Amino acid sequence: MDKRAGLDAYLCKYFILFRIKTMFIYIFPTTLGFACSAATGGSMPGYKIACMYLGFLCGSFFSSSLNFYADVESDRLHNDMYKGDLHMSDQPFATGEMSKLETVLLFMLTGIGCVGFSLLVNIQFTIYMVASVLILGILYSHPWFRFKNRPFLDIITNAAGAVVLLIAGWKAVNPTTWPPAWPLVFGFLFSATLYMPSMANDVPFDEAAGFRTTGVVFGAKRTIDAMIPMCILLIPVTVVSLVLPAPGIFKLFIVLGLPGAIVFTIGMHLLWRPPHIRFNAGLLVYPILGMLIFYFVYGVNAVLT
Numbered sequence: 001m002d003k004r005a006g007l008d009a010y011l012c013k014y015f016i017l018f019r020i021k022t023m024f025i026y027i028f029p030t031t032l033g034f035a036c037s038a039a040t041g042g043s044m045p046g047y048k049i050a051c052m053y054l055g056f057l058c059g060s061f062f063s064s065s066l067n068f069y070a071d072v073e074s075d076r077l078h079n080d081m082y083k084g085d086l087h088m089s090d091q092p093f094a095t096g097e098m099s100k101l102e103t104v105l106l107f108m109l110t111g112i113g114c115v116g117f118s119l120l121v122n123i124q125f126t127i128y129m130v131a132s133v134l135i136l137g138i139l140y141s142h143p144w145f146r147f148k149n150r151p152f153l154d155i156i157t158n159a160a161g162a163v164v165l166l167i168a169g170w171k172a173v174n175p176t177t178w179p180p181a182w183p184l185v186f187g188f189l190f191s192a193t194l195y196m197p198s199m200a201n202d203v204p205f206d207e208a209a210g211f212r213t214t215g216v217v218f219g220a221k222r223t224i225d226a227m228i229p230m231c232i233l234l235i236p237v238t239v240v241s242l243v244l245p246a247p248g249i250f251k252l253f254i255v256l257g258l259p260g261a262i263v264f265t266i267g268m269h270l271l272w273r274p275p276h277i278r279f280n281a282g283l284l285v286y287p288i289l290g291m292l293i294f295y296f297v298y299g300v301n302a303v304l305t
Contacts, residue, residue: 013092017106019064021285023057025194026136028292029162029187030056032253033169033179035299039247042173044303051120052172055129056165058113063137065106067148068093070141074209124175128168136161151217154199155192162191173303182241183250186257189237193230193261194284197268197277200224204275224272227265234258249298253291260287 034052038044068075068091075094092098098106114133118126139145140157147153163184170179199213200220206213215223238258242251264284271279 013097017065023060028288029166030169031295033166035295036247036250037170037173038299038302039249044173048121051117055118058110059133062110066137067141121172122175124171132164149211151214154213158195159188159192163188180246186237186241189234190257193227196223196227201276231262231265
């Protein structure tokens with residue numbers, strides 16, 4: 001029993017670092033790009049599909065671990081705060097569960113894995129997958145840049161990272177072509193809108209840690225209110241995206257995404273109970289997971305037949 005408990009604890013710390021809920025949110029744009037590119041024609045062997053997702057998973061693990069690693073000092077100071085899925089001081093870098101050797105191996109293996117698996121897909125996919133890690137991992141979290149701690153840049157970094165992941169998914173199937181521009185604009189605005197409630201909910205934690213995020217600088221309520229003009233801006237972008245040429249499967253996402261963003265925005269305002277939005281993260285994760293499964297099945301079927 002002691003050995004089993006020790007193994008469970010050992011694996012648990014890596015499960016925490018992986019941040020599976022966040023992973024599901026960011027794997028969706030990769031899958032969307034993959035499916036929409038498949039709709040334009042082209043084939044892709046099964047092993048490359050597997051490598052595409054393994055490359056993403058390694059990159060996601062690297063980015064989420066770096067985020068924890070960079071926040072270790074502030075997390076240790078606030079051991080009574082519960083942030084989403086764990087107490088801030090319970091993350092393995094803050095508890096000291098990660099040795100220096102484990103830490104080096106974690107970043108080395110996930111970094112090499114991201115590049116290595118991506119190269120087995122194609123060079124264009126590799127460029128954009130590595131770029132997503134640079135944006136969502138290094139620029140967002142590393143102390144040299146720390147975009148997560150700068151107003152507006154925290155939103156821009158997350159939205160830009162989602163768009164780059166979409167391009168990566170597209171390039172996996174058709175490395176010499178590009179996704180249509182206006183759906184990418186829609187994806188950027190859509191991602192930024194969905195990120196704002198998380199930022200607003202983090203204000204008490206970020207203030208305690210001394211961060212200067214968009215939510216801290218402008219306040220949680222104003223951050224949530226900013227979702228409204230973003231939804232309004234999405235309307236003309238949606239119209240243009242539907243009028244101009246684009247794969248029908250791409251337009252389907254836009255048709256679903258606009259009302260989804262509006263309903264989500266209304267819901268966040270209704271559930272706002274200072275200092276937090278009282279909602280289950282599953283309200284966001286489960287719809288995205290449903291679309292993820294649909295686009296994955298569509299894309300795999302399209303490239304293998």
